[in-house]
Amino acid sequence: MTYIKPKFRHPSLPKNDLGYTKTVYEGSLSTLCAGCGHDSISAAIVQSCYELALEPHRIAKLSGIGCSSKTPAYFLSQSHGFNSVHGRMPSVATGASLANKDLIYFGVSGDGDTASIGMGQFVHVVRRNLNMVYVVMNNGCYGLTKGQDSATADEGSKSKAGSVNLFNAIDLPSLALELGASFVAQSFSGDKAQLIPLIKAAIKHPGFALINVISPCVTFNNNPGSTKAYDYVREHLDATSTVDFIPLQEEISVAYEAGSTKNIELHDGSSLQLNKLATNWNPEDRMSAMTAMQQAKLDGEILTGLIFIEPETTDLHAMIKTSDTPLNTMDESQLCPGSQALEALNEEFR
């Protein structure tokens, strides 16, 4: 019995601007079920970080509990990581970000981890606009505990055992829009062409960025009648537009007819090129984004792509005016200036 990933890689693997091949961004060999959508998302994360030429040690991966939350073991082996308690990833992310605002915070969660046990945490991290990427690997079930319906399972969706879900689904992108999220996207694990540019834009976004990725659980929720199965999702996909991530200083190459194209400049000068735009939708208008989501739901479609973006946004650190210097680089005298400084401060309020 052998289940070891060989050390050899393609001898002519391309290198990014840091001189690294994709190998540098890989993780250990996945132990998820063969064909699990989560593995494709991990691969998209690897590809995105490679293409953005991020330094692995500048990234912190955070997760809760679930098959989805296990995936940080399968990408970015050379980055920081914290596998927290079920549903508590947002708190850990918030704490870490407060201590060191300079890292890229990459959160991975599941629909159970987010929409059930972690719901309270999720809504607050959205409204606080913590500067992080928050990927939900959404399979409509609790994969790790053998496939019970989760809170994102659609009403009427059939489980592998044949029971029909009676409850209304929580729609995480709509909820995030309602809570004032500054970046909301939805995608499908089987569509890397769309997912990768979205992940790259989310990393570049200077506030909270949610990507809800439909990610079929092949073992417990890929049966006929399930609305999160590969076949069902492929048949019901409807994209807001195609998405291209254009790095800083790179020419936009593909030309589309006027009116069907939109270019969104991101905070750092890179941009998102959206083509074949859906009608009646403006990604920079929250109302139109919410309407588009509701309309898709009525039409029984899964709207993917960028849903909403507020490129210039005020994140938690800006809101509460934290110091520019990350706390973890300050010494004790700066962090704890002593009783005299406290006295002086109190004096101001007298």
Next chain:
Amino acid sequence: MEPTQTKDPEYYHKVVDCQYACPAHTPVPEYIRLIAAGKYTEAYMVNWESNVFPGILGRTCDRPCEPACRRGRVEEEPVAICRLKRVAADHKSDVTDLMPIIPSEKNGKRIALIGGGPASLTVARDLAPLGYSIDLYDNQNKAGGMMRSQIPSFRLPDSVLDEEVGYVLNMGIETHFNTYVNSLKEITDKKYDAVFIGTGAPKGKDLSDLPGRKEASANVHIGIEWLASVAFEHTNKIGKKVIVLGGGNTAMDCCRTSRRLGGDQVKVVVRSPFSEMRASEWEKEDALHEDIPIIDCHVPQSFVVENGKLMGMNFDKVHAVYDDNGKRKLVSTNEAPVFIEADDVLIAIGQENTFPWIERDLGLAFDEYGMPVVDKNTFQSTNEKIFFGGDAALGPKNVITAVAQGHQAAISIDLFCNQQSLTERPSPYVNLVSQKMGIHEWSYDSDVVTDNRYIVPQVNKEIALKDRKVEVELGFDGLHGYKEAKRCLNCDVQTVFTENKCIECDACVDICPTACISFTFNEDDENTLRNKLQVPALNLSQDLLISAPLPTQRVMVKDEDVCLHCGLCAERCPTSAWDMQKFFYTTSKAGNQCQ
């Protein structure tokens, strides 16, 4: 592009790089796995079926398989395929009982073989078990041809040669040694049903026009004649200072033999630049290791003779210039001639065919170069009863080519004797079987080790140089044979894709360590498709496996180039759309056709 036709056995055959490159298509990974499993006898017999001389070839083969080996594209060095063959031969048990049974009742057909080299012996090996009566004629006192007369004992001990030649001769072959055939007509008059000519390329080229050649003749020898006379113990010494002219493997054998017969300042002098010499890398290494300098870019000018005694040779120094087509010209540097001292000179600048013993009125056509006109597939000459093979057929090559041609000629002779068409060649035997045993379990060892190529240990140089019969290479022991065998990537365990099972989940794409697999929209033009894969498929000698369109209208494209055959794609595929299946391929032998 159209979906790949994997039903054509040549597609998967080509994926097994080593086997495909082997002229006899030896099932290399099959025997390497047997070696790893310690089944040396079985490994030997897999070889023996294909190449007749595993022990000999495991020491001397030109190894066209190794430059082709996939491992050489993934890391620095290919698998030591050749020396593993020797491991099987060295460690096997008695194989006499495994040899084909020779029918006591003959089939009434009589065949003459002229020449007793590997080509003729292969024909004998293939036809004797079918009941043919076989007469073998050779001018030497033992069979083996140039394997005996040319390949020195320090590379190929007599015992190994005798054993493997013996397996063939013991099939009831009627041998006529010390019999130089000086008239083909005398043979054809004996009313054989077919005659096979495997007389090799026995004539060494000379430098007859070089000034001083005649005067120096007592100390100037033709390389292959000299090696033969050493092998048959007519010559047992040479002068202290020796010049060997030539840059091929014969030159390497001449210089190394000279070192063993008293030459202590032996130099190889070659016209071409070092990197372009015809000798194999390993032969050059072995010569250098025995303190033999190789002086390149020196063109022989004259033999220097004083008072009737050879003093040495003058050379013109040259450098190589290349025209726009890459054609090389050696241009004199116009320096003064370089004099190199010598007591003896060996000329090893090539071999030629010569057929003075074949009458020209037997219906056997010869071309403008004096070579018999021979069909490259059937090896039949323009006289339907006369067949050629080995160096005699298409010019000097090597043992494994002689064997491969011998097999083909044997098929032709058998077809001919059965009044069947020679152009309808029997198809290869192929088999494709899943290796899946369970989760994470395959019936082959899919683990890919990172070990570098192991070096074959050699006998101490001082001992080796004292006696030309001491074999230099000691061969791998069991442990190192095992370790080297483990480096093989099992290229015959094919990645078989069944498109109607694929759900396009990308699991295979994500897991593949060497980025072989892409799902993409098809293209009409192969180059466009090759360039849009995950990693562009730029090695055009390696094929693409292209599926029929999938539900998303994309196709699966796998670049075979650096696939490690690790099985992870199949392991990660939830629907078994990928499977690892062992492809067994052997070329047909005489007697395999429908009759």
